Amino acid sequence: MTDRTAQPGRPAAAGLPEAAGADDGVRRDRQLQWLWRLLSFALVFAAWEVAGRIPISLAFPPFSETAVALVEMLFDGTLFAAYGETLRPLVVGLLLCGAMAVLFGVGMGLSETVEWFSLPIFIILQAAPMAAIIPLITFIYGIGFGAKVFAVMLMSAPIIVLNSYKGIRNTSPSLLEMSRSFMATRRQQIVKIILPHASGLIFAGLRLGAAAGVTGVVLAELLITPTGVGDLITYYRAVAEYPRMFASIASIIIFSSVTVTLLQRLEQTLFRPETRGPSGE
Amino acid sequence: MLNAVKTASEGEMPEMSQPIVEVRGIGKRYPGGVEALRDVSLDFPAGKLTTLLGPSGCGKTTLLKIIAGLIEPSSGEIYVKGKRTDGPGPERAFVFQDFALMPWATVLRNVAFGLELRGMPKRQREEIARRCIAEVNLAGFENRYPHELSGGMRQRVGLARALAVDADILMMDEPFASVDEQTRRKFQEDLLKLLEVEKKTVIFVTHSIEEAVYVSDQIVLLSPRPGTVSRIVRPALHRGGDVEELRRDKAYLDCVDEIWQVLKQYLA
Numbered sequence: 001m002t003d004r005t006a007q008p009g010r011p012a013a014a015g016l017p018e019a020a021g022a023d024d025g026v027r028r029d030r031q032l033q034w035l036w037r038l039l040s041f042a043l044v045f046a047a048w049e050v051a052g053r054i055p056i057s058l059a060f061p062p063f064s065e066t067a068v069a070l071v072e073m074l075f076d077g078t079l080f081a082a083y084g085e086t087l088r089p090l091v092v093g094l095l096l097c098g099a100m101a102v103l104f105g106v107g108m109g110l111s112e113t114v115e116w117f118s119l120p121i122f123i124i125l126q127a128a129p130m131a132a133i134i135p136l137i138t139f140i141y142g143i144g145f146g147a148k149v150f151a152v153m154l155m156s157a158p159i160i161v162l163n164s165y166k167g168i169r170n171t172s173p174s175l176l177e178m179s180r181s182f183m184a185t186r187r188q189q190i191v192k193i194i195l196p197h198a199s200g201l202i203f204a205g206l207r208l209g210a211a212a213g214v215t216g217v218v219l220a221e222l223l224i225t226p227t228g229v230g231d232l233i234t235y236y237r238a239v240a241e242y243p244r245m246f247a248s249i250a251s252i253i254i255f256s257s258v259t260v261t262l263l264q265r266l267e268q269t270l271f272r273p274e275t276r277g278p279s280g281e
Numbered sequence: 282m283l284n285a286v287k288t289a290s291e292g293e294m295p296e297m298s299q300p301i302v303e304v305r306g307i308g309k310r311y312p313g314g315v316e317a318l319r320d321v322s323l324d325f326p327a328g329k330l331t332t333l334l335g336p337s338g339c340g341k342t343t344l345l346k347i348i349a350g351l352i353e354p355s356s357g358e359i360y361v362k363g364k365r366t367d368g369p370g371p372e373r374a375f376v377f378q379d380f381a382l383m384p385w386a387t388v389l390r391n392v393a394f395g396l397e398l399r400g401m402p403k404r405q406r407e408e409i410a411r412r413c414i415a416e417v418n419l420a421g422f423e424n425r426y427p428h429e430l431s432g433g434m435r436q437r438v439g440l441a442r443a444l445a446v447d448a449d450i451l452m453m454d455e456p457f458a459s460v461d462e463q464t465r466r467k468f469q470e471d472l473l474k475l476l477e478v479e480k481k482t483v484i485f486v487t488h489s490i491e492e493a494v495y496v497s498d499q500i501v502l503l504s505p506r507p508g509t510v511s512r513i514v515r516p517a518l519h520r521g522g523d524v525e526e527l528r529r530d531k532a533y534l535d536c537v538d539e540i541w542q543v544l545k546q547y548l549a
Contacts, residue, residue, distance in 0.1 A: 172381075174379050174381045175381055175383060177351055177377070177381065178375070178377060180351060180369060181350075181351055181373075181374070182369070182374075182394065182398050182446065183370070183371065183398060183399075184398045193383070196383070196385050197383075197385075199385075
């Protein structure tokens, strides 16, 4: 996932006539990048295959068996049913805390009072081992849907809040001074300088928060009540169908990284055109 | 004026017009006790380019930002067009050393930003911005983003932004510090040409003696911390001729040497 935003190494020659020729070079570079990426995947899978065939453990299936199990589970509907169950608390939790956590973080960044009474809470939450806290949730929220939603929020909120907070706090002092010299009001400063400047970190926080939410929901499914993907993992481990167990785990990783990548794409197309490509058009 | 005024060359002092900015007894002490400026009094004649020149740490940028209303002085007053001011105003526009461009905005939006803050309709402000972009020779780059431009081009954007608000006073804080020497020379020449047309008062901060003599009507030499006015030099150069000739002109070289003799004593 080498992202497309990293281009500081590019010479600032985009505006010159040879830009058109350079675009071809960029395309070739991208193709090469893809080749290397595929190669690195192939290498890891090959190592996995060998390790599974030795075998290093009876509970460690080779790559091919896992892949077959994954395809089987995709087509017999097991995965879809499981994700249907897992996604509900995840989506509800992320929607509930996404907007709130951003607002909270922005508030903390803008107001010292809000910062004073809420920063410690979120730092503690971020530092606390969630797996140890999640069983505690059951005392308050029981073992149902609410508990899982809460687990998702507990995992993702601190990351989103702290990222938004840092984004606001890291506003370039020179841009603030610039806006002041052109007589911006405080409101204009917030809307036109501080928020756009922080948007990168805020979106990064939302992405990481979504990934943490996936962790939260799976932890809850493993530790509170087995449902969805957590149930699949627990069940296939219990009946010693290791390829399927590994396929379930792999599916979570794939799901999580695809979600994060999609969120990044969405952010780039909707909000940050300047990070999209070299031409910026 | 409290400080002695001396001329650079043997000719009589060039006529100076009415001051548009007056600095009276400005002092600045930062929290922690560092005294950056002490009792600085200066006049900035309208329509002229005045340079604040001095070794690093002499408070020249601090003085410029005080005049711009970006830093609060500990003592003293600033008068702009005869009125006392204590904050930024529409008659002053600042060009920043680090460009201070919004990375998420195109050149066009960056240049129009001052007007956008004033609530001018988009169409009107973009028309003005396009004209200013053309004035600094950046036509064709309106829809680029700052990271796609070179340092010199970015500073032109910063200059265009300051021109767009049509302030009478342009304040430039080491505008060429972050661009290479060739670009710098070209930029100095372009700036002078532009000022002939625009008729602005410019307050310019630099630590380059050559640059100061080349572009200025009046040079204020500041002593190191705490900064005080040590001398005012008015290079009597014949401008309008060939640029390369001017750089070899005797008056130019004498003036550079005279300033160097003053500044040399401040080097430990």
